[in-house]
Amino acid sequence: MSQVPTPNGPADDADPDDEPIPMMQSLIDNPFLLLFLGVAMPTVLYIVWGVMEIVGIPLAK
Amino acid sequence: MAVNRNFRTCPSTGLVYHEPAEKLIRWNAVAGVVSLLVGGILALLVTLTRWPAVKLLPPDWFYLVLTAHGLDMLVFWIIFFEIAVLYFAASTLLKCRLATPKVAWVAFWLMIVGALMNNVAVFKGDSSVMFTSYVPMGAHPLFYLGLILFAVGALVACFVFFGTLVVGKAEKTYNGSIPLVTFGAVTAAIIAVFTIAAGAIILIPTFLWSVGLVSHIDSLMYRTVWWAFGHSSQQINVAAHVSVWYAIAAIVFGAKPMSEKVSRGAFVLYILFLQLASAHHLLADPGLTSNWKIFNTSYAMYLAVLASMVHGLTVPGAIEVAQREKGFNKGLFEWLRKAPWGNPSFSGMFMSLVGFGFLGGISGVMMGTEQLNLIIHNTIYVPGHFHATVVVGTTLAFMALTYFLIPTLFRRELMFPGMAKWQTYVYGLGMMGFSVFMMGAGTLGVPRRHWDMAFSGAALPHEFPGTAYLMMGLMAVSGILAVVGGAMYLLITVGSVFLGKKIQTPDFKRVPVREGMAPPPVPVAAVPAGHGKIGMGGFVAPGTFVLAMVFLTSFILYYFVNWKYLSTVWPLK
Numbered sequence: 001m002s003q004v005p006t007p008n009g010p011a012d013d014a015d016p017d018d019e020p021i022p023m024m025q026s027l028i029d030n031p032f033l034l035l036f037l038g039v040a041m042p043t044v045l046y047i048v049w050g051v052m053e054i055v056g057i058p059l060a061k
Numbered sequence: 062m063a064v065n066r067n068f069r070t071c072p073s074t075g076l077v078y079h080e081p082a083e084k085l086i087r088w089n090a091v092a093g094v095v096s097l098l099v100g101g102i103l104a105l106l107v108t109l110t111r112w113p114a115v116k117l118l119p120p121d122w123f124y125l126v127l128t129a130h131g132l133d134m135l136v137f138w139i140i141f142f143e144i145a146v147l148y149f150a151a152s153t154l155l156k157c158r159l160a161t162p163k164v165a166w167v168a169f170w171l172m173i174v175g176a177l178m179n180n181v182a183v184f185k186g187d188s189s190v191m192f193t194s195y196v197p198m199g200a201h202p203l204f205y206l207g208l209i210l211f212a213v214g215a216l217v218a219c220f221v222f223f224g225t226l227v228v229g230k231a232e233k234t235y236n237g238s239i240p241l242v243t244f245g246a247v248t249a250a251i252i253a254v255f256t257i258a259a260g261a262i263i264l265i266p267t268f269l270w271s272v273g274l275v276s277h278i279d280s281l282m283y284r285t286v287w288w289a290f291g292h293s294s295q296q297i298n299v300a301a302h303v304s305v306w307y308a309i310a311a312i313v314f315g316a317k318p319m320s321e322k323v324s325r326g327a328f329v330l331y332i333l334f335l336q337l338a339s340a341h342h343l344l345a346d347p348g349l350t351s352n353w354k355i356f357n358t359s360y361a362m363y364l365a366v367l368a369s370m371v372h373g374l375t376v377p378g379a380i381e382v383a384q385r386e387k388g389f390n391k392g393l394f395e396w397l398r399k400a401p402w403g404n405p406s407f408s409g410m411f412m413s414l415v416g417f418g419f420l421g422g423i424s425g426v427m428m429g430t431e432q433l434n435l436i437i438h439n440t441i442y443v444p445g446h447f448h449a450t451v452v453v454g455t456t457l458a459f460m461a462l463t464y465f466l467i468p469t470l471f472r473r474e475l476m477f478p479g480m481a482k483w484q485t486y487v488y489g490l491g492m493m494g495f496s497v498f499m500m501g502a503g504t505l506g507v508p509r510r511h512w513d514m515a516f517s518g519a520a521l522p523h524e525f526p527g528t529a530y531l532m533m534g535l536m537a538v539s540g541i542l543a544v545v546g547g548a549m550y551l552l553i554t555v556g557s558v559f560l561g562k563k564i565q566t567p568d569f570k571r572v573p574v575r576e577g578m579a580p581p582p583v584p585v586a587a588v589p590a591g592h593g594k595i596g597m598g599g600f601v602a603p604g605t606f607v608l609a610m611v612f613l614t615s616f617i618l619y620y621f622v623n624w625k626y627l628s629t630v631w632p633l634k
Contacts, residue, residue: 025238028238028244028325028329029238029239031223031226031247031251032223034247034248034251034329034332035223035250035251035254037332037333038248038251038252038254038255038332038333038336039251039254039255039258041332041333041334041336041337042255042289042293042336042337042339043255045337045356045357045361046289046336046337046339046340046357047259047262047285047286047289049353050285050286050340050343050349050353050357051282051285051286053348053349053350053353054279054281054282054285054348054349057348
């Protein structure tokens, strides 16, 4: 956690802007990555998987 | 091309409105409320027809009215209002200009034309195919074309929302991560993109089928893909109304989330898994395996259910912490007793939260279980469940938000403030009763959608117990109470917006990009040591913890009572 910089000298820690952003936060901060995941997951797990099962139903003879 | 950078700051709330965004939020919200008005009148007609003692409409009119009610409420009211929420969450909360307002207006008019076209097709009388419009039951081509145009407009509006996020980041109107409420709106927009794309995948070929260009649509294929649109559209609502809960907790109490990380994590679980529940509409369909059904109806092993429980815990928890820090720290529930129950924004939000969790959430998990689903499949229990989620959950939350938006967005004083205090209770309690009695009747086997539960004149009539008729009667009385609550809401909102006393506030002025930038972040002075001396027994929010335990106990009991019930209707030896 950063500390308040002293008025007459350099701060003990680096500037808060220079702190590396945690990986999970940078993922969550990217709305387009989330958009991709949010569309891909149900497309694969619900639609593609479901359609494959329906297509695989044998036709009545 | 000159970019509109006209902003105004609301003096009472400090919210910053971009001129085109404000107009679009207003117009989308008004279009939503008009849809609610039409859908509400139709709701009264449906209720009075399903009341066995009244049976108001003849069968053909009943199915027409039920179709229009479903579409006006589940699609047009909700999505128009959600687009208003998206623009508010992006432009106003990020204090940035709306991306491409002209495109946003094109989206709006596409949605209006689509909604009108669809309503015209239904009211002409040859498209009484219900909200689901299952093939091979065919509707007029305008029915499908209207839905497609509406969906395209909504999709464009979602991308205007994403564009606005890009504008805010590029023009540095905020630092770090977007606010939690905006993150919830991102979740809703992502679910909306999947929903609308799924709708296009199935509705475009169905439209071509209706005009004779495609010879055949497989009914199971239609049902599977359509529900990715039909059910996911209701999951947009969940993400949107949870965002509204967080917003109202912050507005009314100044409450901060108990843990931003946990709340954002819960929204990510929504993004990944919430849409999968569409499968519970297909649990009784042959052709799809139990693997697919169980994985999808469990929202990928209940991870999205976990997310809802996280939100249901953290929103009241944040309110409790805020109230205790203000001094309402006695016992378990002083914070709740001393909450502003006369403020319709709070009372509506809190009833939305409780009703969504206890009625909609628990029943949703029960009916999403493959075996238990057999008890209630295609009974009136199903609309009982979704009236608890979509109406008590979403509509009530949106109504609660409206009371905050009228003074700040429409710059009008609220008309009939005394009535507004009661409106959320009349509507909320009416709809809760409506949902509970529907679920009760459904448990006794009363079918959904059917004009006549007695099957009069049928070759094989069915004799329902008297309790089923009692439940249907109580459902209708509760429904009428809810319609009265809805009429109160429309009277207050329409009256305030068009006739309410104007609030004089500073008007729009041009703001250069540099002045619109967020100030640099202030370094944190010290590590927060906690919440001070609030709470009891080591808990900062013990009341919420007790409420959560009550919820879990109810959840477990109801779930296993239904297994017991299943064993009596489906004996295995």
